[in-house]
Amino acid sequence: xxxxxxxxxxxxxxxxxxxxxxxxxxxxxxxxxxxxxxxxxxxxxxxxxxxxxxxxxxxxxxxxxxxxxxxxxxxxxxxxxxxxxxxxxxxxxxxxxxxxxxxxxxxxxxxxxxxxxxxxxxxxxxxxxxxxxxxxxxxxxxxxxxxxxxxxxxxxxxxxxxxxxxxxxxxxxxxxxxxxxxxxxxxxxxxxxxxxxxxxxxxxxxxxxxxxxxxxxxxxxxxxxxxxxxxxxxxxxxxxxxxxxxxxxxxxxxxxxxxxxxxxxxxxxxxxxxxxxxxxxxxxxxxxxxxxxxxxxxxxxxxxxxxxxxxxxxxxxxxxxxxxxxxxxxxxxxxxxxxxxxxxxxxxxxxxxxxxxxxxxxxxxxxxxxxxxxxxxxxxxxxxxxxxxxxxxxxxxxxxxxxxxxxxxxxxxxxxxxxxxxxxxxxxxxxx
Amino acid sequence: xxxxxxxxxxxxxxxxxxxxxxxxxxxxxxxxxxxxxxxxxxxxxxxxxxxxxxxxxxxxxxxxxxxxxxxxxxxxx
Numbered sequence: 001x002x003x004x005x006x007x008x009x010x011x012x013x014x015x016x017x018x019x020x021x022x023x024x025x026x027x028x029x030x031x032x033x034x035x036x037x038x039x040x041x042x043x044x045x046x047x048x049x050x051x052x053x054x055x056x057x058x059x060x061x062x063x064x065x066x067x068x069x070x071x072x073x074x075x076x077x078x079x080x081x082x083x084x085x086x087x088x089x090x091x092x093x094x095x096x097x098x099x100x101x102x103x104x105x106x107x108x109x110x111x112x113x114x115x116x117x118x119x120x121x122x123x124x125x126x127x128x129x130x131x132x133x134x135x136x137x138x139x140x141x142x143x144x145x146x147x148x149x150x151x152x153x154x155x156x157x158x159x160x161x162x163x164x165x166x167x168x169x170x171x172x173x174x175x176x177x178x179x180x181x182x183x184x185x186x187x188x189x190x191x192x193x194x195x196x197x198x199x200x201x202x203x204x205x206x207x208x209x210x211x212x213x214x215x216x217x218x219x220x221x222x223x224x225x226x227x228x229x230x231x232x233x234x235x236x237x238x239x240x241x242x243x244x245x246x247x248x249x250x251x252x253x254x255x256x257x258x259x260x261x262x263x264x265x266x267x268x269x270x271x272x273x274x275x276x277x278x279x280x281x282x283x284x285x286x287x288x289x290x291x292x293x294x295x296x297x298x299x300x301x302x303x304x305x306x307x308x309x310x311x312x313x314x315x316x317x318x319x320x321x322x323x324x325x326x327x328x329x330x331x332x333x334x335x336x337x338x339x340x341x342x343x344x345x346x347x348x349x350x351x352x353x354x355x356x357x358x359x360x361x362x363x364x365x366x367x368x369x370x371x372x373x374x375x376x377x378x379x380x381x382x383x384x385x386x387x388x389x390x391x392x393x394x395x396x397x398x399x400x401x402x403x404x405x406x407x408x409x410x411x412x413x414x415x416x417x418x419x420x421x422x423x424x425x426x427x428x429x430x431x432x
Numbered sequence: 433x434x435x436x437x438x439x440x441x442x443x444x445x446x447x448x449x450x451x452x453x454x455x456x457x458x459x460x461x462x463x464x465x466x467x468x469x470x471x472x473x474x475x476x477x478x479x480x481x482x483x484x485x486x487x488x489x490x491x492x493x494x495x496x497x498x499x500x501x502x503x504x505x506x507x508x509x
Contacts, residue, residue, distance in 0.1 A: 214469060289468035291449055322468050325450045360453050 002186035003236035004097045006076070006179030010104040013054045013136045021177045026104060028138065028170060036169040037140075037162045046158035048145045053387045055107075055122050055137040060384035062126075063139055064119040065392050066418045067108040067156075068163045068245050069132050069256040072101040072171035075240060082171060083164050083241040085222025093240035094233075099174040103136060105258055106170065108163035109388040110141040112156065118251020118396065118418035119380070119410075126380045129420040131427055132258070139387050140166050156215055160246055164257070185236050185270050187279055190308070197278040201311035204280045205235070205265050206301055206330060206341075210247060210254060210318040211286035217246035218255075218318070220284060226293075230285040230300035235266045238282065250397040252374045252420040253346045255318050259419070264426050265314055265344070280308055285330065287323040294326050302333035316344040317423045320374070324359040335364040346371035346421035351413070371421040372429030374398065375413050382408030434459045445493045447471065451506055461496045462506045465489060 009024050016027035030052035037043050037050065055061045073082045078096015081088025107120065120132045127133035142162060148155045188196060209218040211226035218225040220233075220243050233242060238260055247254040266282070273279040285301045288294060305313055313334050317327040324345070331341050343365055347357035353373055393404040398415025405411060414420040419427055434444045435458055446459035449471050454462045465471035472489060473482050489509060496507040 212468070289449070290466075291451060291464060294450070322450050322453070325452050329452065360450075360456050 001095050001234040001236050002184065003078075003094055003239060004182055004184045005239060006097060006099045007102040007181045007183070008099055008174045008177050009180045010101050010136055012056075013104060013138055015052070015054070019173055021101070021173045026101065026136075026138075026170065026173065028173070033140075033166050033169050037165045040158075040161050040165060042154065042158040043162045043165070046145055046148060046151065046155045047162060048143045050143070050162070051141045053139045053141065055120075055139055055387060057122060057134050057136070059122045061122040061387060062119060062383045062385070063107055063109050063122075063137065063387045064390065065109060065112055065117045065388055065396065066120050066251065067110075067112050067117050067159055067248060069258040069418065070106045070163050070167040071258050071261050072104070072106060072167045072174070073241065073261065074099050074168075074171040074175050076175055080240065082168055083244060086161070086219060086244060087164050087168050090221055092237070093242055094237035098240055099171070099177065099179060101171060101174050105132060105135045105137050106163055106167040107132065107137045107139045108142065108159055109139055110143060110159070111389065111391075112159060112248050117248050119393075119416050120418050121380060121383060124381050124383065125378060126417055129378070129414055129417045129427070129429070131419055138166070138170065141388055153215070156246065156248055160244070164244060185239070187235055187273070187281065190280070193278050193280065197274060200274070200276070200278040202280050202309060203269065203277045203312045203314065204305065204308060204310050205269055205282045206305070206313045206315040206334070207263075207265070207282050207284050208315065208317050208323065208326060208330065209243065209284055209286050210323070212289050212319070212322070215246070215248035216254070216319060219244050219246055225284075225286045226288050228286060230283060230297050230304060232304065233282040233284055235270065235279065235282050238263055238266055243284070250319065250415060251418040252398065252415045253319055253371065253423050255422065255424060256419065259422060259424055259426055262426070264424050265316055269314070277312070280310060283313075287319065287326045289322065294329060298326060298329035298333050301330050302337050305334045305339045306337040310339045312340040312342075314342050314344065316425075320346065320348050321359055328358075328360040328362050328365060331365045332362045340367075341365075342367040342369060344369045344371070344423050344425055346423050347373045348375055349373045351375050351377050369425060370430060371423050371425060371427060372414070374415040374421045378412065378414050378417075380410040380412070443497055445496045447489065447493055455504055458504070460501055460504055461499070462504070463489065463493045463496055464506065464509060
């Protein structure tokens, strides 16, 4: 399957009555975006109102609680549309041409549910821990209807869809713009790949998807990942939004939709494809809360690795705690099929870094990449402007009673920062 | 906690869902339970069915507690 991505660099966002992309600036009318979001029945039912803001790199701005980060894209050639099975019809994506508004994102924020999502600081020490401080962010703050407390899952869905719709609405503005740069990504069929690269090791990406439920969820072509068996994707499908985030908890190591669209493991494997290795496919597998599900899904992962006659697999985890077991089960069972693995994870090693990093372990997990220690404590300065609300800083995962201090500074673990210890290796924290 | 209580000389049954973690951390008597968010219940069942499951799990745990073990043992339910 072959996909061409055309990157349109966005260096600025301006509110305007006319919607267009011109000379690297996105001009957008929030009312147009709002109207497009409200075309959805869930959004209509659960979101009382939206407000809009723009946050640029270097500004003294804090966005919190952040639910999702999404890169606007538009399909300009080939079957299907962005976010298939969710916003577009369910046709298979990943071929043809897609335009990408690079350098910007749609960020959804506001009161979500009980435990809240993360923090994005656009300047200061916190900005170093999140990749989204380097983007021009179109921030959508959602306000729930009265009585939403008894319908938190419905409200989460409404905000999830609203963000995706905003990204599709803005992505559409790039349809007729000439990209600044194009890149082509292609993986061959199984037989063709073996014939073309007979001497290169066959490598797949085992992509673990958060599916614990209770607002830790991922959707693939609209299917709730916890209700799916382990299966295979063409790597380019992820670039057209085949996988989206439904997460609301522990912001540091949950994959936002932006991460899925720009998965660095996929990017690296494509760079090495045909040179150092033969990139076979992505294997997606879930992280459920029943032991039988964990066993079944990891069995299937190992079975597919063997069936594809792989030499190696890169395995990325999402989240922490009991998914550590899914990670180790995947690693162990794949290794036992004679396929070498490298696992990508993060650590909860305590604030002093001296505790056991993962809840589970095995001698076969002998090649590990870490995204950093999520328990590391950070002091975030008071910033001039808050988009969203500081009401939840004390209860956010990684915060504690008193995290928001009287002088407006925040003391918390880096777990509160969106994408800080991302387990696709999207961020820059690491350890040797 | 399981290990510290046992160190004080009191036998412990670890009732948990993710038994591999229980094995890794060193529990000796392990009873597998329903699911991580609801280890000793199942909201999908009726009250009567749920009560039956709870009783079965607790009885199995008590049986495990009074069984001599030589090594780490999972008592399947």
